[in-house]
Amino acid sequence: MTPPFHLAFPVTDLDATRRFYVEVLGADPGRATEAWQDFDLFGHQLSAHRVAQVPAAAASSQVDGVAVPIPHFGVILSWPVWEQLAMRLRDAGVPFLLAPGVRFAGQHGEQGTFFVQDPDGHALEFKAFRRRDEVFA
Template identity: 35%
Template structure:
């Protein structure tokens, strides 16, 4: 079980630190932790995402599965607020918002974004919070 005092850490490649910081901080609303010449560290909804400058590590043709990351929101209002912010800032969808598993216990709303370095982000909300895991 996760101790809420601990923070999950994810490191991903990026092609351009300025574009990465603009996408995550200015448009998505993530908090900038720190920035160095080779990386940007972000507070990504309470967890740590570090975007390492690695233009050669960029996925030229990203696919949703199996590699993406994101947040499963417990509250629909948080999902809706991020979706509104995404649309307001014109962030690029990799997959427009849709409902998965409609009518089933695991039904959830989801959308995928693509960041400036082709990293895919999924955000979702389950009607039944017991399905979050």
Template identity: 30%
Template structure:
């Protein structure tokens, strides 16, 4: 299990800071810092830094192999995130679905796409032993 004294850090490109802040705040992330060239968020307890890098945006994003997100341990948290994304009219890259139906690794998932075409996955495994 993860120690509470560790925070995962992820740096990703963004094309414009204001729209990036708007998207991540609507997602429920807290803006921690803002500079002329980047913004830092509390992303569900971890740190996501969006670096202003309009020349490095993936124009044709695909789910695999590059995306990031949250794996919820409680179904209620997954359901709440999905309801929040719908309520805030956040852009879905892939609507909610069930992957690996009927198998031990079956999980519920949906993908959002941020303003710089970064893909975010949110998922919940029915069998918690499949999280890792």
């Protein structure tokens, strides 16, 4: 079993962040105070910390001719869960920064990927690999 990952990130509105991560992405809420909120996002611990202002995104990087937002974070899911999440987000009317698509179709490293933004503009990438053993290949 892969150990869970922890990420703390800044947000300006904890209520909007809770709604997005819990109601839209399906995360389970964890411990919270007036200043921060933990989430279980597919087994990983995210900690949203309230700040006065979120730093602007740094840039984008070209990946296979597509501008990918930098920084970003996300989760690698199983293919069926990735498809379900993409459908859930479409049904909720969440705009995609990069729509769900498949890279390297039929090749080594075949993967599905899409990007969305949370209420504070953090870019999130959700991926799935046809063959889990090719994540780092």
